[in-house]
Amino acid sequence: MDANTNGLKMDFLSSSMLNSSTSMEKISMIVNRVKNGDLVVIEGGLTPEEEAELIEATMREIDVDNFMGIDIYTLEKDKKSFFGLSKSKIVGITIIGPANVMKAVKKKSNFLSMIANLGDLNASMH
Amino acid sequence: MPRFLKRKFFKDLINKLFGNDKKLKIGFYGHPNSGKTTLANRMTNDWIGKPIGLVSEIPHETRRVYRQEHVTLSHDDLELDFDIIDTPGIATKIDYKNFLEFGLSETEAKERAKEATKGIIEAIKWLDDVTGVLLVIDSTKDPLTQANITIMGNLEARKIPFIIVANKIDLPEASPDKIHSVFPQHTVIPISALQGEHISDLYQAMVDKF
Numbered sequence: 001m002d003a004n005t006n007g008l009k010m011d012f013l014s015s016s017m018l019n020s021s022t023s024m025e026k027i028s029m030i031v032n033r034v035k036n037g038d039l040v041v042i043e044g045g046l047t048p049e050e051e052a053e054l055i056e057a058t059m060r061e062i063d064v065d066n067f068m069g070i071d072i073y074t075l076e077k078d079k080k081s082f083f084g085l086s087k088s089k090i091v092g093i094t095i096i097g098p099a100n101v102m103k104a105v106k107k108k109s110n111f112l113s114m115i116a117n118l119g120d121l122n123a124s125m126h
Numbered sequence: 127m128p129r130f131l132k133r134k135f136f137k138d139l140i141n142k143l144f145g146n147d148k149k150l151k152i153g154f155y156g157h158p159n160s161g162k163t164t165l166a167n168r169m170t171n172d173w174i175g176k177p178i179g180l181v182s183e184i185p186h187e188t189r190r191v192y193r194q195e196h197v198t199l200s201h202d203d204l205e206l207d208f209d210i211i212d213t214p215g216i217a218t219k220i221d222y223k224n225f226l227e228f229g230l231s232e233t234e235a236k237e238r239a240k241e242a243t244k245g246i247i248e249a250i251k252w253l254d255d256v257t258g259v260l261l262v263i264d265s266t267k268d269p270l271t272q273a274n275i276t277i278m279g280n281l282e283a284r285k286i287p288f289i290i291v292a293n294k295i296d297l298p299e300a301s302p303d304k305i306h307s308v309f310p311q312h313t314v315i316p317i318s319a320l321q322g323e324h325i326s327d328l329y330q331a332m333v334d335k336f
Contacts, residue, residue, distance in 0.1 A: 047279075047283070048276060048278075048279025048280045048282070048283045049280065049283060051272075051275075051276040051279065051280075052250050052253065052276055052280050055216065055218055055246065055250060055273075055276065056246075056247050056250050056251075058218060058219075059220075059243040059244070059246045059247050060243070060247070062220060062239070062240075062243045064220075064222045064236045064239045064240060065236075068219050068220060068221045068222075069217070069218050069219025069220055069221075070218050070219060071218060071219065071272075072218060072272040073272070074272075099218070099219035099221070100221075107270075
């Protein structure tokens with residue numbers, strides 16, 4: 001949440017920025033922002049181990065009155081293969097935000113729609 | 127194959143997979159209220175005659191890890207000796223207000239929420255120590271959740287064998303086929319831990335997989 005505008009602050013983190021950070025730095029970067037009420041959109045995804053660390057770090061930061069945790073959503077894309085035959089998917093973008101802000105999320109294989117709840121204000125993004 | 131050869135083959139296989147000195151520790155993972163403790167109780171009741179933990183309608187009833195050692199599963203002349211590790215449900219968020227719907231006071235609800243956060247941390251830490259996992263999914267809910275994906279990703283990365291247990295098939299709205307279609311590459315066993323439906327299929331899969 002941006003204190004000056006009372007709006008939703010969204011931070012987009014590039015994969016090159018994330019790749020230059022250690023797992024611990026990534027997790028702390030995400031948790032600090034989300035705990036502050038911001039939405040974090042990252043290019044690519046976290047490793048399964050990093051996701052587990054993120055949940056663990058979130059649980060340590062939960063304050064029952066002010067911070068109830070996070071929601072994570074991913075949008076996958078087809079993995080490029082040499083022969084173009086691969087059907088496997090990789091994570092294209094990951095959206096992580098405070099659970100009390102990310103109210104309604106509709107997800108299909110190539111589409112993610114989210115309603116952010118900002119108290120009296122409502123923001124819709126696609 | 128004669129029974130004694132079958133048994134020997136099975137024991138050799140287990141030894142090969144886990145080593146002679148490594149104990150089989152089967153962890154129960156999944157969302158809060160997916161039926162982990164109901165299933166763990168059914169298994170311990172079936173095999174050692176006593177339950178492992180309390181079951182309730184309120185999410186996060188299991189807030190610490192419960193362990194039952196030396197559970198012996200006998201199926202089709204084969205035996206599997208293991209420890210059961212019943213873990214708290216893994217979630218990415220905990221809202222104490224959800225507990226108020228179940229009649230808890232605000233103080234009790236906040237206390238339960240705090241304990242639940244510790245339970246989730248403990249459950250994640252146990253991922254380093256289990257040798258096989260039953261990932262319990264409520265067949266009446268959407269299986270494609272971040273918590274399920276995170277657990278499976280971690281199990282695959284750690285090369286821990288696991289079985290997806292599509293639980294609560296006794297409920298009319300259950301859709302175990304959806305779990306099959308979402309995770310076609312994994313072993314999915316539809317059961318009702320509460321009613322005991324298809325439990326023997328799960329025991330067979332455990333003997334095969336673990």
